[in-house]
Amino acid sequence: MKEIRFFYVPEAGKVQELPTEEATHALRVLRMRTGDEMYLMDGQGVFYHAEVGMTTNKKCFYHIRETLPQEKTWRGRIHLAIAPTKMMDRIEWMVEKATEVGVDEISFLNCKFSERQQIRIDRIEKIVVSAMKQSRKAWKPVVNEMTDFTSFINTSRQGTKFIAHCYQEFKRDDLFRELQQLDVDEDVTVLVGPEGDFSADEVKLALTRGYRSISLGNSRLRTETAGLMAVTMAQITKRKE
Missing domain, CATH: 3.40.1280.10 (SPOUT methyltransferase, trefoil knot domain)
Known part of the structure; x- marks a missing residue:
């Protein structure tokens, strides 16, 4: 089973491109290519099941397959x-x-x-x-x-x-x-x-x-x-x- 890769993308549901640092990690370190699966987190309680779309040397675009709202595991702040x-x-x-x-x-x-x-x-x-x-x-x-x-x-x-x-x-x-x-x-x-x-x-x-x-x-x-x-x-x- 391939390891699930998570990337932090603020407002992931509104944009279609990984932030620069995350894109560098995806492309240069993990060698991800078009069609590879990834998971995004927006830091506001939602995960996204996504797929790598078009890539360049420095940019990594994605398509969201599924939106996965999460439930907080503790109460209060x-x-x-x-x-x-x-x-x-x-x-x-x-x-x-x-x-x-x-x-x-x-x-x-x-x-x-x-x-x-x-x-x-x-x-x-x-x-x-x-x-x-x-x-x-x-x-x-x-x-x-x-x-x-x-x-x-x-x-x-x-x-x-x-x-x-x-x-x-x-x-x-x-x-x-x-x-x-x-x-x-x-x-x-x-x-x-x-x-x-x-x-x-x-x-x-x-x-x-x-x-x-x-x-x-x-x-x-x-x-x-x-x-x-x-x-x-x-x-x-x-x-x-």
Whole structure:
């Protein structure tokens, strides 16, 4: 059986040509030719069974055979807001795995103790698309530019909001138990801080803005591990049976 090939094509149902990068992969790497089968994903919940049409050295056109709407496998929205680590490969790994597990939105925070103040969103987007194709996710997670912690906290958001931290002076509830008690359709936002944690003032500010103080268990986790743990917990409690 031939391997099914997926390509990411925003608005795939409205256009008939693969994006440049996807066309290069199809023609030069996979050596696809007219008549070959392929599957497209638009990142908005629809797969398309398609066939390669006309090709040139750099362009690959297609014909849609069948439109295949997908059903989301979890309920509500999962939003992870995280402070990037100094070593970018670690946060890129987390983004890849969180996409594979299933997340709706990823934001990056610039906090008081952040070790990194800039990220390349274009690179993050490529990692997300690759992970989305690999894991056959029909919805592409929204990826937001890095934002100041205070600005993020002061922005109104739907659903229940949590901030994970390690301060003993603040009462912390277990995230997994908290998620189990929520309505399964409730949107969830979880904040994860830098390696040096959020500052105490940042935690206090978040609490005044309606965020709940939580822990991710008894182990002290690295930032990227904590982010993936939060997404996984949300997935377990929100998945459809």
